[in-house]
Amino acid sequence: MSKDVWVIIEHQDGAPKKISLELLGRARELAETLGGTVVAFVPGAGVSNVAESLGSRGADIVYAADHALLQPYTADAYAQAVSQALQAEQPTLVLVGSTAQGRDYAPRVAARLGAGIVTDCASLEVADGHLVATRPMYTRKTIGTVVFSSGGIRIAVVLPAVYSVPPAEAGRRAExxxxxxxxxxxxxxxxxxxxxxxxxETVPLTEADVIVSGGRGLKGPENFALLDALAKALGAAVGSSRPPVDSGWVSHDYEIGQTGKTVSPQVYLACGISGAPQHLAGMSGAKYIVAINKDSNAPIFQLADLGIVGDLFEIVPKLTEAIRQAKGRA
Ligand SMILES: Cc1cc2nc3c(=O)[nH]c(=O)nc-3n(C[C@H](O)[C@H](O)[C@H](O)COP(=O)(O)OP(=O)(O)OC[C@H]3O[C@@H](n4cnc5c(N)ncnc54)[C@H](O)[C@@H]3O)c2cc1C
Known part of the structure; x- marks a missing residue:
């Protein structure tokens, strides 16, 4: 068993995804504590560009696992490839992004190897020689602390945006x-x-620093244009609660929550969203939550850092204009 910390790299169009850069940054810190090196494992076909970009992001060694069956992604091929690599190299810790892909193949890898796995990690520390993770449970009503009790390979499936992307170190190269x-x-x-x-047109929801999200309070598909304008002024992505998706106002990739995406932006602006537990399950990890709702008793206000009681149809256009003007002055 080595002391190395591995990151399984998720990538698209020849570039690593933001979650993988976040994990490489955290792997660097953990590897220093554990006394190992940072190893990036890149499954795919034609992955040389991705592999070459990872040294400046904190990897010491990059394994390029090139195989035609690894592109496009399938759970079976990834589970086979990642299991083989981990079996051969026996790292102490493996970081996987809690994305659609990571959640899909990581448990299969753990089952194949008999490895310990913690999913949805919101933090990962070394404490008294143990690896300790926290994870939201019961639709984020509580945060559980989980200790990897056994030795052997340990897999942590880490939520996006809980660790920031460290700046690239130009000139740093990996083997x-x-x-x-x-x-x-x-x-x-x-x-x-x-x-x-x-x-x-905007950045993906799971990678956005600012999200403007709309709920049933928007009353119809045409009113998402209000959020598009606000998002454009802010440089934000647009999301939604489930009713707009169920009603066909926006596509499913907008949905945030238990059956949608989990997001952790710096700022989450909820417009006409009541704050049901199933919605909070996907966004309560946001650093700063702003809610606009005409009902002062809406549950979202219990979580919000800033609550605005009022009609979103009046407030959102004024906010958009104010942001445009403030940006124009800057
Ligand atoms: C198994 C399961 C899974 C689910 N998964 C998800 C999920 O992933 N994501 C999700 O979001 N939901 C999910 N739901 C649905 C969830 O329970 C709620 O029904 C949903 O989140 C409510 O969405 P909402 O807040 O937009 O609508 P509502 O609860 O109807 O709230 C609308 C809000 O808009 C406000 N409003 C109305 N007009 C205005 C106005 N003019 N100005 C300002 N405010 C206004 C109202 O006061 C109200 O608070 C799930 C449900 C189940 C059972």
Missing amino acids: IRAFQVALDSKGVRTQVREVRAIQR
């Missing part, structure tokens, strides 16, 4: 090694026929 994975095509039980990208 890049090819990792030969032997994948059994019969073990890959799904076939991806088509990948359709949803075109959004």
Whole structure:
């Protein structure tokens, strides 16, 4: 068993995703405490650009696992590849992003290896020689503290945006090694026929620093234009609670909450959202929550750092204008 800390890199269009950079930053700190090196593992096909970018982001060693069966992503192929690498190299800790992909393959890897796994980690520390994680539980009504009790490989599936991305260190290089994975095509039980990208003009919700979100209080699809204008002024992404998705006002990729995305922006602005537990489950990790609601008893105000009681149809356009003017003065 090595003392190394691994990060399984998620990437798209030849670049690592923000979550992977966050995890590399945290891996650097943990590796210093544990006395190991930071290893980035890059599964995919044609991953050399991704691999080369990771030294400046904190990786000491990068394993490029190039295989045609690893592109496009399937849970079976990733589980095979990641398990083989971990089995061979035996790192003490493996960080995986709590994304659609990470949540999909990481438990399969843990099951194959008999490794300990903690999902939805909101923090990860070394305390008294133990690895200790916190994780929200019961739709974030409580925060559990979980200790990895056994030795062996430990897998932490870490929520996005709980660690910041450290600045790139220009000139820092990692040692890049090819990792030969032997994948059994019969073990890959799904076939991806088509990948359709949803075109959004703004940054993805899970990577946004500021999110403007709308709920049933918006009353109709046309009124999301108000949020689009505010988001544009702020440089924010637009999200929603579930009713606008169920009503077909916006597509499912807007949804935040238990059955939608988990987000942790610096600022979350909830407009016409009551604050049901299933919505809070996806956004209560935001650093600063602002709520606009005409009902002063709306549960969202119990969580909000700043509450505005009033009609969003009056407030949002004024806020947009004020931000435009403030930015114009800057
Ligand atoms: C298994 C399960 C999973 C679920 N998963 C999710 C999930 O992932 N995400 C999610 O969001 N929900 C989820 N839900 C639904 C959840 O329980 C709530 O029904 C939903 O979050 C409510 O959305 P809302 O706040 O937009 O609507 P409402 O609860 O109807 O609230 C609308 C709010 O708008 C305010 N309002 C109305 N007009 C105005 C105005 N002009 N100006 C200002 N404020 C105004 C009202 O005062 C009210 O507080 C789930 C439910 C279940 C059972």
